[in-house]
Amino acid sequence: MTDSDLDQFWKGLGDLRRAIDDRLDAWLPAADEPPDRLHKAMRYSMFAGGKRVRPILCLLACRAVGGTDERAMPPACAIECIHTYSLIHDDLPAMDNDDFRRGKPSCHKQFDPATAILAGDALLTIAFGMIGRHTTDPEVASRLVVELADAAGWAGMVGGQMADLQAEGNTPDGDALHFIHQRKTGALIRAAVRTGAIAGGAPDGPLDMLDTYARSIGLTFQIADDILDETATSEEMGKTVGKDKAAGKLTFPAVYGIEESRDRAFRITDQAKRAVEPLGEPAEPLRKLADFIVKRTA
Amino acid sequence: MTDSDLDQFWKGLGDLRRAIDDRLDAWLPAADEPPDRLHKAMRYSMFAGGKRVRPILCLLACRAVGGTDERAMPPACAIECIHTYSLIHDDLPAMDNDDFRRGKPSCHKQFDPATAILAGDALLTIAFGMIGRHTTDPEVASRLVVELADAAGWAGMVGGQMADLQAEGNTPDGDALHFIHQRKTGALIRAAVRTGAIAGGAPDGPLDMLDTYARSIGLTFQIADDILDETATSEEMGKTVGKDKAAGKLTFPAVYGIEESRDRAFRITDQAKRAVEPLGEPAEPLRKLADFIVKRTA
Numbered sequence: 001m002t003d004s005d006l007d008q009f010w011k012g013l014g015d016l017r018r019a020i021d022d023r024l025d026a027w028l029p030a031a032d033e034p035p036d037r038l039h040k041a042m043r044y045s046m047f048a049g050g051k052r053v054r055p056i057l058c059l060l061a062c063r064a065v066g067g068t069d070e071r072a073m074p075p076a077c078a079i080e081c082i083h084t085y086s087l088i089h090d091d092l093p094a095m096d097n098d099d100f101r102r103g104k105p106s107c108h109k110q111f112d113p114a115t116a117i118l119a120g121d122a123l124l125t126i127a128f129g130m131i132g133r134h135t136t137d138p139e140v141a142s143r144l145v146v147e148l149a150d151a152a153g154w155a156g157m158v159g160g161q162m163a164d165l166q167a168e169g170n171t172p173d174g175d176a177l178h179f180i181h182q183r184k185t186g187a188l189i190r191a192a193v194r195t196g197a198i199a200g201g202a203p204d205g206p207l208d209m210l211d212t213y214a215r216s217i218g219l220t221f222q223i224a225d226d227i228l229d230e231t232a233t234s235e236e237m238g239k240t241v242g243k244d245k246a247a248g249k250l251t252f253p254a255v256y257g258i259e260e261s262r263d264r265a266f267r268i269t270d271q272a273k274r275a276v277e278p279l280g281e282p283a284e285p286l287r288k289l290a291d292f293i294v295k296r297t298a
Numbered sequence: 299m300t301d302s303d304l305d306q307f308w309k310g311l312g313d314l315r316r317a318i319d320d321r322l323d324a325w326l327p328a329a330d331e332p333p334d335r336l337h338k339a340m341r342y343s344m345f346a347g348g349k350r351v352r353p354i355l356c357l358l359a360c361r362a363v364g365g366t367d368e369r370a371m372p373p374a375c376a377i378e379c380i381h382t383y384s385l386i387h388d389d390l391p392a393m394d395n396d397d398f399r400r401g402k403p404s405c406h407k408q409f410d411p412a413t414a415i416l417a418g419d420a421l422l423t424i425a426f427g428m429i430g431r432h433t434t435d436p437e438v439a440s441r442l443v444v445e446l447a448d449a450a451g452w453a454g455m456v457g458g459q460m461a462d463l464q465a466e467g468n469t470p471d472g473d474a475l476h477f478i479h480q481r482k483t484g485a486l487i488r489a490a491v492r493t494g495a496i497a498g499g500a501p502d503g504p505l506d507m508l509d510t511y512a513r514s515i516g517l518t519f520q521i522a523d524d525i526l527d528e529t530a531t532s533e534e535m536g537k538t539v540g541k542d543k544a545a546g547k548l549t550f551p552a553v554y555g556i557e558e559s560r561d562r563a564f565r566i567t568d569q570a571k572r573a574v575e576p577l578g579e580p581a582e583p584l585r586k587l588a589d590f591i592v593k594r595t596a
């Protein structure tokens with residue numbers, strides 16, 4: 001696949017992206033509903049130009065096992081709510097203290113830190129409400145809630161954020177790096193694919209294949225982020241870059257250097273694509289997406 | 299009932315309280331599990347001497363409709379996790395900026411604000427995981443998740459906290475006061491009773507009775523808190539008092555005065571007790587608990 005083919009593929013996902021945005025718009029509280037400041041803040045961050053990678057993954061995983069988009073909408077939207085809440089809390093002065101996100105003032109700068117804390121809390125909470133309320137099969141709903149709580153909580157994303165903070169300034173160490181990245185970014189990306197597959201009714205075999213795929217692209221996604229933080233400009237990224245290095249964060253380039261990090265990312269992408277090979281044509285968009293994600297490293 | 303009967307009743311709930319604590323201990327991540335700082339912070343606030351009013355209400359509501367304690371344990375523990383997370387976030391410098399809670403340093407003072415934010419996030423997340431993982435009937439699990447998300451999120455607790463912040467310094471106004479209190483404290487207390495009843499298999503009739511009970515005691519609980527903030531000492535409360543008045547918060551005494559607030563609390567308690575009269579003997583502990591709660595106002 002050439003770069004322009006990949007860009008074409010990414011643009012071709014526009015309909016999917018719009019369908020997700022429409023659903024988020026329908027399922028979030030209206031901006032003028034009191035207390036309006038809370039709902040304006042939730043919507044400000046939710047519609048700040050996110051790429052919707054996680055919900056797209058969720059829908060594509062559901063399609064890969066023959067499920068309809070409709071079945072994957074609850075976990076897809078829930079995961080985007082969780083992703084957005086994590087960015088809001090991450091940017092807070094007490095956390096990464098980042099004034100910009102996606103080229104716009106971060107939530108606590110646009111509103112204030114108290115509103116940002118509450119908007120994050122409300123997005124995390126509504127994520128579970130979306131699954132409970134909009135999943136037709138209660139057995140599936142219950143399973144999705146557990147997948148999502150594990151991926152987002154102490155054993156997943158939040159645990160990774162804590163480990164990340166604790167590791168600042170430590171000697172670069174591959175094991176610690178994997179511990180952090182598998183949780184901080186990997187867990188939610190993995191959950192996006194797994195919940196999509198589960199919502200689509202995947203049997204154990206295909207679910208395992210998709211799980212391998214998801215763990216691999218979760219890793220390349222974070223490697224790409226780490227590399228871009230060192231090589232891209234703030235304008236390109238729409239957020240402050242170079243902060244990881246300055247803060248002594250544990251990153252792939254810090255442990256392996258940029259070249260070796262890139263090589264690893266490409267090797268892992270191949271593993272991801274091979275894992276879903278048996279799923280055939282319905283998994284083709286997932287393979288393209290894997291290529292698109294790793295492309296960000298080069 | 300005399301005061302000493304009520305104290306006797308409250309002490310008699312010790313076994314229930316221990317059963318809840320044991321279950322929370324079993325369902326929370328171990329303190330030495332990495333990243334240990336996160337789990338120590340979660341446990342620090344969880345076992346800081348909370349009275350466990352909400353999980354007790356949940357278990358008693360389940361008993362009132364003939365359910366076993368075991369069935370109510372998931373929502374009971376989940377609600378205590380949500381209550382604890384809300385206290386951690388509420389105490390943050392960017393929110394109420396309170397250095398003490400239950401006579402001990404608040405979470406962000408004992409650890410640091412970043413850890414406190416993450417510990418709160420993790421407690422909110424694990425709450426839903428507990429329901430999904432430990433509720434046997436998926437249909438009940440799914441219903442509990444929706445009840446809890448609605449009670450804890452934008453339409454409930456978080457919405458109330460935001461409205462509370464927005465109302466600071468406004469002219470005292472009964473409608474605004476009820477909007478805030480029904481959400482900030484009332485919603486979670488109501489959810490404690492409702493989820494206990496649902497977990498216990500309550501039909502619609504008894505569920506409605508318990509709902510009326512729950513809404514009434516949610517209100518008296520907050521009136522008691524408002525009055526104590528003006529009349530009790532910091533030593534008695536284990537937290538800074540008089541802050542609501544100083545911050546120009548909308549409270550019952552601010553709108554109605556202390557005497558009228560007390561009268562209202564007693565009238566509402568009578569309504570609560572009458573609502574569950576038809577449930578007979580199994581609901582007797584709930585009626586006693588209503589008396590115990592209002593007693594705090596006098």
